[in-house]
Amino acid sequence: MNGYQFFVDPSRCIGCKSCMQACAECDSHRGVSMIHVDFLDRANSIATAPTVCMHCETPTCAMVCPADAIKRGEDGIVRSALKPRCIACSNCVLACPFGVPTVHAGLELMMKCDMCYDRTSVGLRPMCATVCPSQALTFGPAEVIERQRASRPVRDFQFGQEHVRTKVWMMAPADARQIAVDVADYVFKGES
Amino acid sequence: MAIPPLPVDRLADAFGPHRNYAPPGGWGDAVRRRPDALVKTHCSFCGMQCGIQLKVRDDKVVGFEPWEEFPFNHGMLCPKGVKRYLQGAHPDRLLSCLRRTDSGFVPMAYEQALDETARRLAAIRDKYGPDAIAVYGGASMVTEKAYVLGKFARVALGTKHIDYNGRLCMVSAGTAYKLTFGIDRATNPWPDLAQAAVVLVAGSNTAECAPITTYYLWQCRERGGRLIVMDPRMTPITRNADLYLPVRPGTDLAVFLAMLHVIVRDGLVRDEFVRDRTTGFDAVRASVEAWTPARAAEISGVRPDDIVKAAHWIGETDRAMGLHARGIEHHSKGVENCLAMLNLFLATGNVGREGAGCMMITGQGNGQGGREHGQKCDQLPGMRDIRDPAARQYIASVWGVPEESIPGPGLSAVEIMEAIHRGEIKALLSMCFNPLVSLPDAGFTREALSKLEFFGIIDFFLCETAHHADIVFAGSMQEEDEGVVCSAEGRVQKINKAVDPPGDARSDALIICDLAKKLGRGEHFAYPRGTRDIYEELRVASRGGLADYYGITWERIERELGVFWPCPSLEHPGTPRLFPDGRFAHADGRAHMQVTEWRDNGDPIDAQFPVLLTTGRVVSHYLSGTQTRRIGPLVDQYPEPRLEIHPTLAAALGVADGDWVAVTTRRASMVIQAMVVRTIRPDTVFIPYHWPGQRSANRLTHRTIDPRSKIPEFKVSACRLEKTTPPADLAAWRRDETGWGSAAYGDQRSDLGRSDR
Numbered sequence: 018m019n020g021y022q023f024f025v026d027p028s029r030c031i032g033c034k035s036c037m038q039a040c041a042e043c044d045s046h047r048g049v050s051m052i053h054v055d056f057l058d059r060a061n062s063i064a065t066a067p068t069v070c071m072h073c074e075t076p077t078c079a080m081v082c083p084a085d086a087i088k089r090g091e092d093g094i095v096r097s098a099l100k101p102r103c104i105a106c107s108n109c110v111l112a113c114p115f116g117v118p119t120v121h122a123g124l125e126l127m128m129k130c131d132m133c134y135d136r137t138s139v140g141l142r143p144m145c146a147t148v149c150p151s152q153a154l155t156f157g158p159a160e161v162i163e164r165q166r167a168s169r170p171v172r173d174f175q176f177g178q179e180h181v182r183t184k185v186w187m188m189a190p191a192d193a194r195q196i197a198v199d200v201a202d203y204v205f206k207g208e209s
Numbered sequence: 210m211a212i213p214p215l216p217v218d219r220l221a222d223a224f225g226p227h228r229n230y231a232p233p234g235g236w237g238d239a240v241r242r243r244p245d246a247l248v249k250t251h252c253s254f255c256g257m258q259c260g261i262q263l264k265v266r267d268d269k270v271v272g273f274e275p276w277e278e279f280p281f282n283h284g285m286l287c288p289k290g291v292k293r294y295l296q297g298a299h300p301d302r303l304l305s306c307l308r309r310t311d312s313g314f315v316p317m318a319y320e321q322a323l324d325e326t327a328r329r330l331a332a333i334r335d336k337y338g339p340d341a342i343a344v345y346g347g348a349s350m351v352t353e354k355a356y357v358l359g360k361f362a363r364v365a366l367g368t369k370h371i372d373y374n375g376r377l378c379m380v381s382a383g384t385a386y387k388l389t390f391g392i393d394r395a396t397n398p399w400p401d402l403a404q405a406a407v408v409l410v411a412g413s414n415t416a417e418c419a420p421i422t423t424y425y426l427w428q429c430r431e432r433g434g435r436l437i438v439m440d441p442r443m444t445p446i447t448r449n450a451d452l453y454l455p456v457r458p459g460t461d462l463a464v465f466l467a468m469l470h471v472i473v474r475d476g477l478v479r480d481e482f483v484r485d486r487t488t489g490f491d492a493v494r495a496s497v498e499a500w501t502p503a504r505a506a507e508i509s510g511v512r513p514d515d516i517v518k519a520a521h522w523i524g525e526t527d528r529a530m531g532l533h534a535r536g537i538e539h540h541s542k543g544v545e546n547c548l549a550m551l552n553l554f555l556a557t558g559n560v561g562r563e564g565a566g567c568m569m570i571t572g573q574g575n576g577q578g579g580r581e582h583g584q585k586c587d588q589l590p591g592m593r594d595i596r597d598p599a600a601r602q603y604i605a606s607v608w609g610v611p612e613e614s615i616p617g618p619g620l621s622a623v624e625i626m627e628a629i630h631r632g633e634i635k636a637l638l639s640m641c642f643n644p645l646v647s648l649p650d651a652g653f654t655r656e657a658l659s660k661l662e663f664f665g666i667i668d669f670f671l672c673e674t675a676h677h678a679d680i681v682f683a684g685s686m687q688e689e690d691e692g693v694v695c696s697a698e699g700r701v702q703k704i705n706k707a708v709d710p711p712g713d714a715r716s717d718a719l720i721i722c723d724l725a726k727k728l729g730r731g732e733h734f735a736y737p738r739g740t741r742d743i744y745e746e747l748r749v750a751s752r753g754g755l756a757d758y759y760g761i762t763w764e765r766i767e768r769e770l771g772v773f774w775p776c777p778s779l780e781h782p783g784t785p786r787l788f789p790d791g792r793f794a795h796a797d798g799r800a801h802m803q804v805t806e807w808r809d810n811g812d813p814i815d816a817q818f819p820v821l822l823t824t825g826r827v828v829s830h831y832l833s834g835t836q837t838r839r840i841g842p843l844v845d846q847y848p849e850p851r852l853e854i855h856p857t858l859a860a861a862l863g864v865a866d867g868d869w870v871a872v873t874t875r876r877a878s879m880v881i882q883a884m885v886v887r888t889i890r891p892d893t894v895f896i897p898y899h900w901p902g903q904r905s906a907n908r909l910t911h912r913t914i915d916p917r918s919k920i921p922e923f924k925v926s927a928c929r930l931e932k933t934t935p936p937a938d939l940a941a942w943r944r945d946e947t948g949w950g951s952a953a954y955g956d957q958r959s960d961l962g963r964s965d966r
Binding site: 028029031032033034035037038039041042044047048059060061062063064065142144147148149150151152165166167168200201203204205207208 | 236237272273277284285286288290292416420428441446447448449453454512828846856886
């Protein structure tokens with residue numbers, strides 16, 4: 018999968034949760050999804066967004082881990098916590114700027130998206146990005162994305178004073194604009 | 210009387226639905242073992258018919274792997290496709306035939322089930338005549354099964370009454386396309402959507418009901434195309450709509466008529482195209498003269514300037530496409546809605562080219578193929594009209610029967626249930642259909658089923674309707690047999706067998722043929738190689754018809770990854786885009802534009818029932834839920850129906866998010882939890898219909914049907930709402946059962962005599 022990159026475009030997400038359902042199917046995940054999809058504000062909008070690990074170059078989760086349980090591999094992929102080391106303290110959960118890791122209570126272990134490195138290492142695309150019907154999650158060559166998309170991939174994020182660069186790219190809209198979200202705003206209410 | 214033999218909660222204990230969460234063998238180390246095979250086939254659910262590879266180990270489907278080479282979906286799948294493998298090796302799977310006794314369903318030997326079914330069907334035929342028997346089919350089956358079921362009804366039983374659950378799905382669109390284009394199929398392959406400059410999506414919750422279509426819509430927008438969404442609800446695709454038309458349920462026609470009015474008024478008609486390629490435009494033009502945007506706005510609640518804008522976007526480009534689904538079709542004027550939408554694209558010359566056309570989104574897995582070859586009450590194989598003497602003669606010659614022995618057109622699905630209720634139809638044989646959940650006015654359906662003298666069902670799970678059956682045959686799942694399906698695009702695809710039917714379950718096709726033998730008609734149903742031989746006969750039967758499959762062999766499908774019909778010869782490349790040479794399918798080569806008349810729906814609102822109720826689907830369930838309510842992760846994603854209601858209406862009723870609401874129509878009442886959202890019109894509420902029992906939305910819907918397509922009006926009923934308390938027995942409310950209120954046998958009977966309206 019040389020040259021393939023991971024891209025996230027929340028504006029394409031239709032909230033179908035196919036990514037989560039497929040994530041759980043990965044042989045190493047055994048029925049548990051490592052990613053999630055959320056309605057941003059269901060009362061007011063149908064907008065949803067998927068959250069996968071962004072795989073930071075300098076992972077905050079690893080920096081705040083008191084047990085040194087979180088490692089970033091040569092491939093740039095930040096792994097789930099090492100089972101023998103993780104003390105399930107949830108520091109990583111609180112510190113991650115993207116809200117990615119979760120501590121699985123029964124297992125007392127932090128688990129998160131590992132970009133399916135068990136699949137990519139044998140030439141298969143990650144489950145979530147392969148099945149995603151809207152391709153809000155995409156895994157492919159950068160030149161294809163640049164050719165096919167009107168939006169622009171970015172991977173530099175500013176959180177207050179903190180700059181974070183990630184392995185995963187986020188598609189940024191070229192012309193964000195205001196849209197009404199209430200059906201009543203569109204309804205014809207008669208003359209006068 | 211066909212009444213459930215046990216309290217239905219006990220039936221549910223025995224036959225489910227139970228929720229399956231793990232592959233056979235569980236999530237332990239077994240999942241890492243190499244599969245014995247990866248079988249390339251297609252999803253068992255919707256009309257997208259996505260390519261998928263099923264992982265097989267020890268003759269069980271244990272998982273899936275995306276099939277990225279398949280050109281339609283490139284490995285993409287919705288959650289139903291991802292989890293569809295969990296229906297195999299399911300604890301509820303029927304492993305033998307069942308017979309209803311006073312103490313419940315008990316296993317029955319296959320031969321005995323055949324003998325008993327044939328004996329009782331023959332007795333009813335002898336006593337009342339062949340038309341006292343009806344056959345229900347389904348559009349989730351491979352085309353070979355649909356074909357052989359149609360032949361079985363007409364040749365083995367001699368009844369004219371065969372219809373199918375596609376009557377609840379595609380018939381309004383099919384009727385309109387036949388009238389206008391002369392052929393019942395989407396005009397373009399799906400990648401054309403990405404080439405369009407404007408796409409109008411009318412009445413389609415595309416993201417949830419045809420999820421992969423989203424990919425093509427988004428590609429269109431990435432290339433600068435504009436998306437218009439017309440729907441009473443903001444469905445997920447609306448998040449990227451360039452124009453949103455919040456149409457009031459039941460008034461789509463007014464909007465289409467006004468759009469054509471604007472197209473005519475503002476000089477956007479492609480005169481040359483209309484003159485050379487169509488008929489009927491003068492009358493159509495005259496019929497929209499009075500339909501000003503202002504008039505349509507008063508009826509539909511869509512702003513006049515938005516109607517003008519939509520009309521201009523479509524009229525000002527030569528690459529406009531339309532997509533529509535049940536939202537405009539499930540109406541007593543469903544055919545008119547489709548006809549009026551087609552007129553927009555014909556008047557503006559937007560048909561028959563890349564990026565220009567109008568397409569229905571077929572809902573069921575084989576919704577297209579399942580209606581082409583003979584399980585529709587008015588059609589013979591090849592999409593032939595059963596009244597056409599030449600068609601009858603040809604099919605009679607293929608079947609080796611006298612032409613006059615083939616019955617004429619019979620009743621449609623809803624009409625069959627009404628004839629059962631009237632006592633005219635005494636016996637029903639049903640395969641791949643769960644009418645108790647999917648037909649409108651479920652209380653009426655239950656009464657009707659209870660009147661049957663004989664009811665036989667072929668299925669792989671004991672669906673709710675099967676609770677009323679006398680004999681249940683354990684049939685086959687999609688992955689247990691092979692055959693073809695036709696996707697929404699018109700692409701004929703191959704379903705491959707992954708595993709054998711378990712236990713004493715059999716191929717559905719084999720059961721039908723064995724029954725025919727027992728009825729003394731075996732010589733017409735000798736297919737030693739099963740569906741393979743049926744397909745070879747089907748190819749011949751379709752030859753020269755509109756849906757001509759003659760040039761499509763199973764081998765070609767595998768080699769070419771699907772072939773688009775019509776394909777009249779082995780050398781023919783297939784027809785991905787219809788009308789490429791400018792000729793439509795009518796004998797005169799022209800599209801026949803049809804005048805449409807406005808009328809109100811069949812269950813109008815009034816002071817007593819002032820709110821519009823509309824029904825539909827959610828992404829994690831499929832149709833009546835027979836399969837998806839048994840797949841744990843899909844149930845967890847959307848466990849039970851919710852009432853979508855706008856905060857303005859909710860506030861007027863004093864209802865907050867999560868409160869319980871009683872929804873009452875002229876048929877029935879149900880209680881349901883509110884989901885207060887701004888993404889629906891303030892005068893409309895929505896309930897998804899996938900559940901039985903107390904959670905059944907179809908208890909509320911009405912039986913008005915379109916006079917031509919015979920589709921029920923699921924998309925608009927009148928209701929009233931009251932805030933209420935949670936059900937006293939929440940567990941009973943949640944149970945997937947057919948007994949409403951008390952589950953006791955006696956209470957069910959007491960409900961039988963209630964008057965309908």
